[in-house]
Amino acid sequence: MNTKEAYSNFATSTNLANSGKASSYIRALDLLSEMIEAVPMGFSDCEDIWSPPPIERLNQLYHFVCEEKKKGTKSKWNLPNLPKSYLQNGYCSAALRDYQSFLVEHRHEQSLLEEFSKHNGTEDEAVRHLEREIEIPPFLLEDIADVEGKEVMRMVKARSNQRVFQKIVRSNYGQACCITGIEVPEVNRASHIIPWAKNKETRMDPRNGLYLSATYDAAFDRNLLSLDEDFRVILSNDLKDHYTSESTKIHFLSKEGQKIRLPKSFLPKQEFLETHRRNGNF
Incomplete structure (x- = not known):
């Protein structure tokens, strides 16, 4: 450019x-x-x-x-x-x-x-x-x-x-959503595991980033979705208990237990993921 x-x-x-x-x-x-x-x-x-x-x-x-x-x-x-x-x-x-x-x-x-x-x-x-x-x-x-x-x-x-x-974050994940593999930058987001406003010391840390398509970014931001210690997708009980439509099954329940596409370097930090999980009903 x-x-x-x-x-x-x-x-x-x-x-x-x-x-x-x-x-x-x-x-x-x-x-x-x-x-x-x-x-x-x-x-x-x-x-x-x-x-x-x-x-x-x-x-x-x-x-x-x-x-x-x-x-x-x-x-x-x-x-x-x-x-x-x-x-x-x-x-x-x-x-x-x-x-x-x-x-x-x-x-x-x-x-x-x-x-x-x-x-x-x-x-x-x-x-x-x-x-x-x-x-x-x-x-x-x-x-x-x-x-x-x-x-x-x-x-x-x-x-x-x-x-x-x-x-x-986009570069670290090869420009692809780490859950879906979608490579369309217009629909992907660099998500903070620890929100930007919560801790200034983690704002620029690549280990605090996930590259997610917009739907999964929104779900992650609202603690409806997270990752376990092995970087596998886990879903909140709120999502599983209250949303039962076919589209929810296709786009969320089918992803549960799936391991994300790992970044080139700077793996998501376990400490950050643990904090994220504590803030949701997992």
């Missing part, structure tokens, strides 16, 4: 559905590249915006774009063959700021994924490396009050770590 595609996914996931911001931001960045190509203004090194220069350099470009926006029709980037609204209405500057945030998170995620792919030493050591803090340049928070800034950093870290966890 190239940078433009990755940013498109980021912009779509971090903006309201159907808001149009993602497509507008991508269009704004493409237009900015065309503006720089036509009139470099000292930023020829930023012309290929999708092969980004250092984030600090993009920050210089961001402040320059803000100044050009103030000039309105007097800006040299007010070119007759390009839409004027993207620069003058602030889409170029807003898109640049969003793009910088994406690059910070994307590079952090890539470094964690590389760490996972190596997992040298013991598994505990590998997990500690995956808990590394994201580093956000101060200039990305310069317009935000201290309290809000701390909250933004917390949200950014959580969002980035959740995406990394999903990618790690």
